Amino acid sequence: MVGDDDQSIYGWRGAKIENIQRISDDFPNVAIHRLEQNYRSTSTILDAANSIIVNNPDRLGKKLWTAGEQGDPILLYCAYNEIDEARYVVERIAKYVEEDTQRTEIAILYRSNAQSRVFEEALINRGIPYRVYGGLRFFERAEIKDSLAYMRLIANRHDDASFERVINTPTRGIGDRSVETIREYARNNNCSMWAAARDIVESNLMAARAKNAIAGFITLINEIAVSAGEIKLHELVAVMLDKAALRSHFEKDKTDKGQAKVENINELINAARGFEQETDAEQSEHLQMFLTNAALEAGEGQGSEWEDCVQLMTLHSAKGLEFRNVFIVGMEQGLFPSQMAVGRQQGLDEERRLCYVGITRARKLLHMSYAESRRIYGKDTFCTRSRFLDEISPELIEEVRPAANPYQLASTSSLDGFSTSSISNKSESKYSLGQGVNHAKFGEGVVINTEGKGSSQMVQVMFASCGEKWLLADKANLEVI
Known part of the structure; x- marks a missing residue:
């Protein structure tokens, strides 16, 4: 029998770690041979994995070691939010x-x-091909396609493809025969399926039950569309998810797969919020521009199975694989370990084993990162770094910080605006809370928040013309008034 209790990460699929942990009890005369020498990773990486997994109780017990090199320290980056985290990771990848x-x-x-x-x-923005291993890109996932189809129909009632995708998603009593009747009417009368459905509701071409269901769908879309002109884009996405019952539909599925779908549609709200903050367009243009951007991202960047491209995957999908350079991201309480595991010893132990698996995927270089703030349901939420980071021996870690300012880049060990140091470089912001500023497009406003340091600093301003906006301080050219 061969197995590794430290890599048992599928408890949610019914795998029981107790089966291997009690082997000595079930078979008293069994001899246990520990395969502890590792031929893949550096000593630093193995020491980090050992220092985490030792915190799990009831292990059979082993300590990985290698006759190979000590290797570079683990690079730990504290990002001010998930956008900064992604920027850091991609800049490092480009350098490698x-x-x-x-x-x-x-x-x-x-x-x-x-x-x-x-x-x-x-x-995509950096032009680096990538592949989502064992899964689909974000905008290709079924629940995201369903959500975007609703948004497209809100923007354009005559989008037949979107109409067909969502008219009975989630199920609302509109069967294939009813959809075919609508399709045939549209074809015969040279009109869109939306127009056909509206005509059918006003006629006697369909049984009352089906007709009422279609009428309810038309009313639903019209009600959501009314909100489109009154609220922000990310709020519109949230309203759509609730009124169309997509959120409640996915929340009914209590499996890991169902939970992933809920997380994805919540991330769509975050995507809309981020788009609002990045564009200078009028609010009335946001919906169509966001849909166009989503369509472009769905068609770009994904490499084929055999193409030389960066690999993106969940920690579960990474088991059994190895890479020269590994980035483990989102090292925050409630995210990793997951919120579902917090407070349950068995769940926390499995999350720790998952971290152990992730760390040992790296052969030469391991990066870990966490964000001080992360957007959840479209709102910025402060985060706490993962307890797993505190379980790694400090001497194995080298912290990475944004360089304090552009003038320091020449005198620090830096990489595209990042310096490696055990002591963070600090710089004073020229912006302070309550300070009046002027922007070339948005006009006058007041600073209400700042995040980050140096060239990565973000400034949140409440503008009289358009409300709150986050701006990159280095690029915003704000005039202090």
Whole structure:
């Protein structure tokens, strides 16, 4: 019998770690041989894995070691939010590729599939091909396609493809025969399926039950569309998810797969919020521009199975694989370990084993990162770094900080605006809370928040013309008034 109790990560699928832990009790005369020498990873990486997994109780017990090199320290980055985290990771990847590391030897590992979106976007913007291993890109996932189809229909009632996708999603009593009747009417009368459905509701071409269901769908879309002109884009997405019952539909599925779908549609709200903050367009244009952007991202960046491209995957999907350079992202309480595991010893133990698996995927270089703030349900929420980071021996870690300012780049060990140091570089912001500022497009406003340091600093301003906006301080050219 061969097995590793420290890599038992599928308890949610029914796997029982007790089966291997009690082997000595079930078979008193069995001899246990510990395969502790590792031929893959550096000593630093193995020591980090050992220092985490030793905190789990009831282990059979082993300590990985290698006759190979000590290796570089683990690089730990504290990002001010998930966008900054993605930027850091992609900048590092670009540098490694310039140094002739194959893209396929680089992996980004995350706890939840929904985390992939910001990394996909950053990779696309940098022109780096990537592949979501064992899954679909964010905008290709079925629940995201369903959500976007609703948004497209709100923007354009005559989008037949979107109409067909969502008219009975979730199920609302409109069967295939009713849809075919609508399709045939539209074809015969040279009109859109929306117009056909509206005509059918006003006629006697269909049984009352089916007609009422279609009428309810038309009313639903019209009600959501009314909100489109009154609220912000991310609020519109949230309203749509609730009124169309997509959120409640996915929440009914208590499996891990169902939970992943809920996380993905919540991330769509975050995507909309991020888009609002990045665009200078009028609010009335946001919906159509966001849909166009989503369509472009769905068609770009994904590499084929054999192409040299960066690998994105969940930590569960990474088991059994290895890469030269590994980035484990989202190292925050409630994310990794997951919120579902917090407070349950068995759940926390399995999350720790998952972290152990992730760390030992790296052969040469391991990066870990966490964000001080993360957007959840479209709102910025402060985060606490993962307890697993505190379980790693401090001498194995080298902290990475944004360089204090552009003038320090020449005198620090830096990489595209990041310096490696055990002591963070600090710089005073020229902006303070309550300070009046002026922006070339948005006009006058008041500083209400700042995040980050140096060239990465973000400033939140309440503008009289358009409300709150986050701006990159270095690029905003704000005039203090």
